[in-house]
Amino acid sequence: MEMKGDDFTPIQGVGEFGLIDRMHTVLGETADDEVICGIGDDAAVIRKSDGMYQVVTVDALIEGVHFERSIMPMRHLGFKSIAVNVSDVAAMNARPRYAVISVAVPHSISVEMMESLYSGIRQACDAYGLTMVGGDTTAARQLSLSVTVIGEVEERQVVFRRGASPGDLACVSGDLGSAYAGLKVLIKERIAMQEAVGFEPDLERFDYVVGRQLTPKPRMDLVNTWEAAGFKPRALIDVSDGLSSEIHHVCRQSGCGALLRRDAFPLHEQTERVATEFEDDPVSFALYGGEDYELLFAARPDDFALIDDGSVTVIGIFTEPDEGVRMQGEEGEFVSISPDGFQHFDG
Amino acid sequence: MEMKGDDFTPIQGVGEFGLIDRMHTVLGETADDEVICGIGDDAAVIRKSDGMYQVVTVDALIEGVHFERSIMPMRHLGFKSIAVNVSDVAAMNARPRYAVISVAVPHSISVEMMESLYSGIRQACDAYGLTMVGGDTTAARQLSLSVTVIGEVEERQVVFRRGASPGDLACVSGDLGSAYAGLKVLIKERIAMQEAVGFEPDLERFDYVVGRQLTPKPRMDLVNTWEAAGFKPRALIDVSDGLSSEIHHVCRQSGCGALLRRDAFPLHEQTERVATEFEDDPVSFALYGGEDYELLFAARPDDFALIDDGSVTVIGIFTEPDEGVRMQGEEGEFVSISPDGFQHFDG
Numbered sequence: 001m002e003m004k005g006d007d008f009t010p011i012q013g014v015g016e017f018g019l020i021d022r023m024h025t026v027l028g029e030t031a032d033d034e035v036i037c038g039i040g041d042d043a044a045v046i047r048k049s050d051g052m053y054q055v056v057t058v059d060a061l062i063e064g065v066h067f068e069r070s071i072m073p074m075r076h077l078g079f080k081s082i083a084v085n086v087s088d089v090a091a092m093n094a095r096p097r098y099a100v101i102s103v104a105v106p107h108s109i110s111v112e113m114m115e116s117l118y119s120g121i122r123q124a125c126d127a128y129g130l131t132m133v134g135g136d137t138t139a140a141r142q143l144s145l146s147v148t149v150i151g152e153v154e155e156r157q158v159v160f161r162r163g164a165s166p167g168d169l170a171c172v173s174g175d176l177g178s179a180y181a182g183l184k185v186l187i188k189e190r191i192a193m194q195e196a197v198g199f200e201p202d203l204e205r206f207d208y209v210v211g212r213q214l215t216p217k218p219r220m221d222l223v224n225t226w227e228a229a230g231f232k233p234r235a236l237i238d239v240s241d242g243l244s245s246e247i248h249h250v251c252r253q254s255g256c257g258a259l260l261r262r263d264a265f266p267l268h269e270q271t272e273r274v275a276t277e278f279e280d281d282p283v284s285f286a287l288y289g290g291e292d293y294e295l296l297f298a299a300r301p302d303d304f305a306l307i308d309d310g311s312v313t314v315i316g317i318f319t320e321p322d323e324g325v326r327m328q329g330e331e332g333e334f335v336s337i338s339p340d341g342f343q344h345f346d347g
Numbered sequence: 348m349e350m351k352g353d354d355f356t357p358i359q360g361v362g363e364f365g366l367i368d369r370m371h372t373v374l375g376e377t378a379d380d381e382v383i384c385g386i387g388d389d390a391a392v393i394r395k396s397d398g399m400y401q402v403v404t405v406d407a408l409i410e411g412v413h414f415e416r417s418i419m420p421m422r423h424l425g426f427k428s429i430a431v432n433v434s435d436v437a438a439m440n441a442r443p444r445y446a447v448i449s450v451a452v453p454h455s456i457s458v459e460m461m462e463s464l465y466s467g468i469r470q471a472c473d474a475y476g477l478t479m480v481g482g483d484t485t486a487a488r489q490l491s492l493s494v495t496v497i498g499e500v501e502e503r504q505v506v507f508r509r510g511a512s513p514g515d516l517a518c519v520s521g522d523l524g525s526a527y528a529g530l531k532v533l534i535k536e537r538i539a540m541q542e543a544v545g546f547e548p549d550l551e552r553f554d555y556v557v558g559r560q561l562t563p564k565p566r567m568d569l570v571n572t573w574e575a576a577g578f579k580p581r582a583l584i585d586v587s588d589g590l591s592s593e594i595h596h597v598c599r600q601s602g603c604g605a606l607l608r609r610d611a612f613p614l615h616e617q618t619e620r621v622a623t624e625f626e627d628d629p630v631s632f633a634l635y636g637g638e639d640y641e642l643l644f645a646a647r648p649d650d651f652a653l654i655d656d657g658s659v660t661v662i663g664i665f666t667e668p669d670e671g672v673r674m675q676g677e678e679g680e681f682v683s684i685s686p687d688g689f690q691h692f693d694g
Binding site for chain 2: 020046065114
């Protein structure tokens with residue numbers, strides 16, 4: 001009954017984040033004072049009981065948007081559907097407890113493929129200590145998985161995107177850009193496979209980056225070691241859409257600017273090799289590639305020594321807001337970082 | 348990388364409920380003793396704090412499977428996406444508190460249509476006392492909404508599907524089959540609209556059944572009046588897939604049979620009129636139509652007087668399990684009720 005009439009603003013016109021802002025306006029502010037944090041962080045935060053918060057996050061993986069079945073085995077897809085949500089829980093400095101899943105299944109999917117999918121889901125649940133407590137399965141034209149994860153965190157341990165201050169160190173865990181490098185390798189090998197009968201893909205040379213794409217590992221290990229070390233980030237987000245968009249989220253919500261050092265970005269040797277082979281820039285993989293599921297956080301300079309064990313890298317510093325979000329290049333030049341990470345409504 | 352090979356069992360071969368059983372087996376039993384009830388009821392039940400349980404449910408609405416955009420205005424779709432989940436919460440005798448939503452949006456959807464969708468979501472959240480705390484929005488070829496609702500209930504008030512005993516009354520709220528009657532009217536009017544330019548649909552004659560299809564009202568009112576009356580059902584489920592499948596769920600999980608009386612089914616006058624016009628049987632609308640979002644429950648005969656205010660109807664009695672699930676017709680004959688409610692993987 002709705003038609004394309006005069007009032008047809010395409011979603012690309014406002015973008016993914018513009019759309020979220022508009023929907024937030026329609027929903028209005030919550031009057032429920034048990035809701036500590038609603039829409040706008042990696043997960044919602046709700047008071048659970050004395051001293052404990054519950055966190056809730058939802059993330060969907062949709063065929064043709066987030067994955068292609070031709071390069072994503074079903075077991076890996078199942079694992080990833082849980083892992084991306086666990087990463088959002090880690091980004092609140094919280095721990096996952098329960099999951100529910102809604103799966104939409106086309107006719108081209110067999111019962112055996114569903115069993116592979118669920119074996120990956122179970123593997124991820126076992127790895128990160130979750131229990132799958134419910135689900136909904138329906139038919140559809142596109143395979144899609146929507147997972148909700150509920151976690152928990154002590155009130156004094158929760159960390160939001162807001163909270164960074166000028167002078168805090170901007171830090172990132174692991175390495176960046178490798179998941180995107182893995183995607184490039186998988187797509188190239190698929191094309192080669194389609195062109196040559198009997199072609200055996202050579203993924204070994206790039207096993208690390210391919211693994212980063214197919215089986216992302218959310219950094220629950222850091223949430224645990226940080227707590228043991230008495231370290232609490234000042235602001236925290238996971239790197240799902242690329243560093244460029246995540247640093248902007250933290251800066252906007254913290255009321256800060258940031259200055260990142262290009263030569264400080266942690267890049268894996270295989271990521272650099274893939275970039276060379278594709279005649280591309282590994283730093284753009286880090287900024288715009290997405291899906292690394294590492295943690296970007298703000299740390300007080302004095303606190304950094306508590307966690308300086310090689311698992312995290314200082315990539316810059318938070319600044320006054322009027323300095324914007326910038327990157328210093330290898331020759332000392334400053335460039336603005338655009339806020340566009342990977343956006344699903346582009347193009 | 349998965350191919351259709353020797354091991355390709357189509358999902359239609361095992362059916363929606365067979366598939367759920369297989370996936371349950373892959374996931375295994377939970378070791379978490381905070382999980383009171385996992386997969387297999389209307390909602391999962393988790394211990395929240397002393398004396399309180401949390402309930403969690405997820406339900407998706409997918410274009411072309413659960414709705415057609417041509418007969419489902421966006422605002423109604425938004426309302427319904429919340430309502431169907433609230434109904435699952437009501438089916439645990441619980442109250443909804445929070446929701447998260449994952450929306451997959453094709454390019455043919457405008458920002459204005461999304462605003463209509465969210466205004467319906469907000470309307471339902473306001474009506475049933477929920478707060479929308481988070482969401483995920485992505486592109487897709489099919490419009491789909493997956494909503495997770497978290498609710499709560501006092502430990503002593505929770506009701507499961509299991510719990511009916513032989514001799515308990517089988518009761519249902521409101522009337523049955525009207526949502527399906529509404530769907531038939533909407534589809535017929537759409538065809539007429541497509542065939543005649545300038546055709547104005549005449550939905551007034553069938554306003555009640557059309558409303559039941561477009562804006563289902565989960566029976567939170569009964570959860571509240573039952574508590575005030577000191578009534579607690581022995582077993583409880585919502586009627587989303589049709590009475591035939593729901594009565595089987597209750598019987599299977601309670602270890603009972605049931606004998607329903609065909610002439611006791613509550614049917615709205617408009618439902619009977621639609622059935623007559625379509626030369627169909629309104630009782631089959633009630634048994635197999637689905638989407639009524641009423642409550643089916645077991646009540647001790649002595650308790651029924653507490654709630655006998657016209658809002659609920661006794662449609663039969665629970666029996667010993669070896670009597671199966673049967674219906675007594677108008678001439679006294681007994682027929683078996685098949686367990687097939689509306690199943691999305693049929694045909």
